[in-house]
Amino acid sequence: MRKFTNKIEKVVIKIGSSSITHDNGCVNIEKIDMLTKEIVNLKNKGIDVILVSSGAIAAGKNKLQIQNTINISEKQAIASVGQLTLMNTYLRSFAEYGYSIAQMLLTRMVETDAIMHENAINTFETLLKMNVIPIVNENDSISTFEINFGDNDTLSAVVSKLVNADLLILLSDIDGLYTDDPRVNNNATIIKEVNIINDKLREMGKGTYSKVGTGGMATKINAANICMESGIDVVIANSSDFKNIRKILGGEEIGTIFKGIVKRNGAIC
Numbered sequence: 001m002r003k004f005t006n007k008i009e010k011v012v013i014k015i016g017s018s019s020i021t022h023d024n025g026c027v028n029i030e031k032i033d034m035l036t037k038e039i040v041n042l043k044n045k046g047i048d049v050i051l052v053s054s055g056a057i058a059a060g061k062n063k064l065q066i067q068n069t070i071n072i073s074e075k076q077a078i079a080s081v082g083q084l085t086l087m088n089t090y091l092r093s094f095a096e097y098g099y100s101i102a103q104m105l106l107t108r109m110v111e112t113d114a115i116m117h118e119n120a121i122n123t124f125e126t127l128l129k130m131n132v133i134p135i136v137n138e139n140d141s142i143s144t145f146e147i148n149f150g151d152n153d154t155l156s157a158v159v160s161k162l163v164n165a166d167l168l169i170l171l172s173d174i175d176g177l178y179t180d181d182p183r184v185n186n187n188a189t190i191i192k193e194v195n196i197i198n199d200k201l202r203e204m205g206k207g208t209y210s211k212v213g214t215g216g217m218a219t220k221i222n223a224a225n226i227c228m229e230s231g232i233d234v235v236i237a238n239s240s241d242f243k244n245i246r247k248i249l250g251g252e253e254i255g256t257i258f259k260g261i262v263k264r265n266g267a268i269c
Helices: 029-044 056-064 072-095 114-129 152-162 199-204 217-228 244-249
Strands: 010-015 048-053 101-106 133-138 167-172 233-238 256-258
Touching: 010 029, 010 152, 029 048, 029 072, 029 244, 048 072, 048 114, 048 152, 056 072, 072 101, 072 133, 101 114, 101 152, 114 133, 114 152, 133 152, 152 167, 152 217, 167 217, 167 244, 199 217, 217 233, 217 256, 233 244
Parallel strands: 010 048, 010 167, 048 133, 101 133, 167 233
Antiparallel strands: 233 256
């Protein structure tokens, strides 16, 4: 039975583009409905949930029948169209269970600008008190190279720190951290628990596994490192079965756990 660093009262769940879209880029309504059900079950147990969801650009490309983007402005415009499609799907799905959602689009300035940082924290806290489920994505439509996250793994780690989460679950199309890419190396084995991130571990995470999303295992390791330093556990798990969420919260050894190394009072564990 897996043990967590903290009692799980607040969870951030990050879902990648490939996990909620079809191969053609269309939003996978069935998958979103299954994800919604798992989140609602956590909410009904009294656990706060913040969802960080990719998929806006993929959905926008499909909506506008665009195969490839030419420049940043085009990508930003596509994201603004796709974000609406994505949120409408979530809105309908959560409404089935009587829950309201809120959209929060962030840029990296939430880390560096004191006022934006405080406003983001206050907004998250107020939404959770209202029993609303915040759904977060990067604000691609206004982001520039200097203020963008670049991937939602990093964004989800920053959000986890903002809301003082107990656990971040990174759901993707791979079971966890392996000693090598299991898609090219049959001898690769999964690593169940990580207590320290070093150069050897980072080497294992090189490369991008997904053809749809922008983040690979390396970005997930970086996200885990951000959280571990704040005493937040991180689990990387496969999104092929969203029941993995309840299994993770139930203590089953699903995926790879990165254990938080700092207690909330600042003392080293």
